[in-house]
Amino acid sequence: MPQQKNHSYDVIVVGSGASGGWACKRLAEAGLKVALLEAGRLQSDRNFTEHKPAFELKYRNRAPEIVRKTRPIQVKFGVCNEYTFNWFVNDLEEPYTTPADKPFDWMGRLRVTGGRTNVWGRVSLRFSDWDFKAASFDGHGENWPLGYKDIEPYYDLVEKYVGITGSAEGLEHLPDGQFQPPVPLTCQETFFRNRVKEKLGRTVMPARSANLTKPINGRGPCHFCGPCERGCMTHSYFNSAFTTVADALNTGNCTLLSNAMVHKVLMDPDRNRARGILYIDRNTHHAREIYARTVILCAQTQESVRILLNSATPQHSNGLANSSGVLGHYLTAHVRSGGGSGEFPAFGARPSLGGPSKPLGIYIARFRNLQNAPPYKKFLRGFGYEGESSAEFNWKAPGFGEAYKKALLEPRTSIGITGFGEVLPRWDNFVELDPSVKDIYGIPVLKIHMSDGENERAMIQDMSDSAGEMLEAAGAKNIRTYAHPSAPRWALHEAGIARMGADPNKSVLNQFQQTHDIKNLFVMDASGFTSNPCQNPTLTIMALCVRSCDYLMSELKRNAI
Numbered sequence: 001m002p003q004q005k006n007h008s009y010d011v012i013v014v015g016s017g018a019s020g021g022w023a024c025k026r027l028a029e030a031g032l033k034v035a036l037l038e039a040g041r042l043q044s045d046r047n048f049t050e051h052k053p054a055f056e057l058k059y060r061n062r063a064p065e066i067v068r069k070t071r072p073i074q075v076k077f078g079v080c081n082e083y084t085f086n087w088f089v090n091d092l093e094e095p096y097t098t099p100a101d102k103p104f105d106w107m108g109r110l111r112v113t114g115g116r117t118n119v120w121g122r123v124s125l126r127f128s129d130w131d132f133k134a135a136s137f138d139g140h141g142e143n144w145p146l147g148y149k150d151i152e153p154y155y156d157l158v159e160k161y162v163g164i165t166g167s168a169e170g171l172e173h174l175p176d177g178q179f180q181p182p183v184p185l186t187c188q189e190t191f192f193r194n195r196v197k198e199k200l201g202r203t204v205m206p207a208r209s210a211n212l213t214k215p216i217n218g219r220g221p222c223h224f225c226g227p228c229e230r231g232c233m234t235h236s237y238f239n240s241a242f243t244t245v246a247d248a249l250n251t252g253n254c255t256l257l258s259n260a261m262v263h264k265v266l267m268d269p270d271r272n273r274a275r276g277i278l279y280i281d282r283n284t285h286h287a288r289e290i291y292a293r294t295v296i297l298c299a300q301t302q303e304s305v306r307i308l309l310n311s312a313t314p315q316h317s318n319g320l321a322n323s324s325g326v327l328g329h330y331l332t333a334h335v336r337s338g339g340g341s342g343e344f345p346a347f348g349a350r351p352s353l354g355g356p357s358k359p360l361g362i363y364i365a366r367f368r369n370l371q372n373a374p375p376y377k378k379f380l381r382g383f384g385y386e387g388e389s390s391a392e393f394n395w396k397a398p399g400f401g402e403a404y405k406k407a408l409l410e411p412r413t414s415i416g417i418t419g420f421g422e423v424l425p426r427w428d429n430f431v432e433l434d435p436s437v438k439d440i441y442g443i444p445v446l447k448i449h450m451s452d453g454e455n456e457r458a459m460i461q462d463m464s465d466s467a468g469e470m471l472e473a474a475g476a477k478n479i480r481t482y483a484h485p486s487a488p489r490w491a492l493h494e495a496g497i498a499r500m501g502a503d504p505n506k507s508v509l510n511q512f513q514q515t516h517d518i519k520n521l522f523v524m525d526a527s528g529f530t531s532n533p534c535q536n537p538t539l540t541i542m543a544l545c546v547r548s549c550d551y552l553m554s555e556l557k558r559n560a561i
């Protein structure tokens with residue numbers, strides 16, 4: 001029998017990542033009593049190793065097969081390595097399943113305070129009405145139940161706190177924000193930017209990224225040491241563990257329960273209300289209950305929906321908040337398997353070992369299917385590119401002795417770009433519970449069904465072709481392009497399986513991420529995205545979350561919840 005606790009909170013927040021951190025900060029700073037349930041362990045500056053050389057590690061960070069033994073999926077993305085592996089889920093203990101013909105790599109499953117923001121790539125871009133109202137422009141899918149003006153003040157608020165470096169470019173479809181000074185482009189990147197604008201009219205800009213160039217709130221500016229995914233002792237990139245969660249805890253109104261693996265939302269047997277959470281203590285495997293007036297799920301898209309599906313009751317037999325039958329459907333991520341690279345003149349750049357390493361590069365704004373231009377014939381929506389220049393030693397130089405040493409120092413300078421494209425929401429991309437598999441805590445796991453459609457395949461090919469076109473326009477040499485199928489998918493931007501909408505028959509959440517069915521139950525991560533535009537999602541996750549928290553507080557004030 002679960003052990004009963006007498007604690008009662010105003011709000012329970014599940015998950016301490018990008019969304020959960022903001023929910024706790026916003027609500028605790030307003031005076032609400034918040035319980036933060038986080039499946040992972042505590043994060044601390046002591047775990048950060050961004051300055052630790054590989055030769056100090058047992059396996060010199062050269063033995064992925066050791067990490068692969070417990071994390072065969074997580075290790076596929078390089079940020080899970082000998083430095084960081086114990087921040088990630090043990091894939092054997094917490095599996096998921098897929099149909100044999102639809103492989104899906106669910107990477108970036110963190111189990112530590114801060115969630116994915118410990119290791120994220122930090123690219124932070126606004127959506128525009130061209131995204132929120134895309135269905136009105138091209139007829140596919142549904143519009144979001146909110147528009148740019150609704151979220152704009154929250155983008156401002158979040159950007160000022162998080163600290164986003166970037167340049168104003170005046171693009172209507174990629175709105176400018178409250179930027180810190182941009183990190184300057186390298187000479188190669190500037191050359192590429194100018195040539196691409198001049199010859200093709202496309203916009204290449206310094207990446208908009210959550211790395212500080214000016215100090216804020218006791219956090220220091222980035223000193224370009226490079227491997228942000230190992231943590232940052234100066235707190236120069238945004239990780240909710242040392243920003244939003246720390247602020248929430250400092251109020252004295254927020255209690256963090258680590259190693260609390262949430263199994264289900266508990267419903268009041270007499271009323272249509274959530275009354276709390278059943279979770280498993282990961283250390284003891286004991287079940288525990290905790291109660292609150294409101295429950296907010298922020299556990300990451302698939303994890304939150306797994307909790308809702310596992311919370312079925314006789315009254316809600318196909319999962320909580322699922323009267324529409326839509327829960328779990330319309331899974332989207334990004335396709336990022338097309339791009340290219342080419343060599344550029346060195347412009348005096350010299351390779352170095354252990355020199356300053358810029359942790360961000362360039363972003364190329366979407367240029368397909370925009371307003372005031374004819375629709376692109378091959379696919380709907382669009383993609384942007386992330387990329388960077390590099391200057392490497394010429395390790396492959398031929399010869400021996402003096403000649404080799406000289407040739408080695410001749411820099412190999414190149415630019416590489418990778419497309420990030422929108423995946424159209426489709427009913428047949430979905431998650432469900434696998435009735436035959438449980439994790440080591442006894443919680444049923446997800447079965448994920450996801451594959452590319454025609455639109456994605458055509459987009460990936462264009463990512464490759466357009467990369468070649470831009471590199472050529474900029475005069476690159478030895479251009480190499482690629483277009484791979486995107487399954488197993490690895491874009492890490494999953495969204496949309498508890499979609500927002502105005503119509504409760506076709507959606508799970510309203511525009512404030514409140515479930516249509518249960519007024520005191522919210523899902524404030526990317527589950528609610530009605531579509532998944534090509535811009536990286538996290539800035540919008542955070543802005544939406546703050547907006548929804550403000551709505552929640554106004555509803556609590558007028559006793560409407």
Ligand SMILES: Cc1cc2nc3c(=O)[nH]c(=O)nc-3n(C[C@H](O)[C@H](O)[C@H](O)COP(=O)(O)OP(=O)(O)OC[C@H]3O[C@@H](n4cnc5c(N)ncnc54)[C@H](O)[C@@H]3O)c2cc1C
Binds near residue numbers: 262301303538
């Ligand atoms: C390598 C990598 C690079 C990325 N790069 C970018 C980028 O450049 N730009 C961008 O916008 N986005 C990027 N992302 C995505 C970004 O990190 C996520 O969009 C964002 O962190 C999602 O926030 P979230 O709150 O939904 O989930 P998370 O930040 O993942 O937090 C979820 C938390 O919930 C906890 N949790 C899960 N299940 C349970 C449970 N049952 N009970 C209790 N707790 C639970 C987890 O332990 C975790 O701490 C990247 C992600 C990765 C992994």
Ligand code: SF4
Binds near residue numbers: 212223234236
């Ligand atoms: S590169 Fe900058 S943000 Fe990244 S770990 Fe180093 S100091 Fe921190």
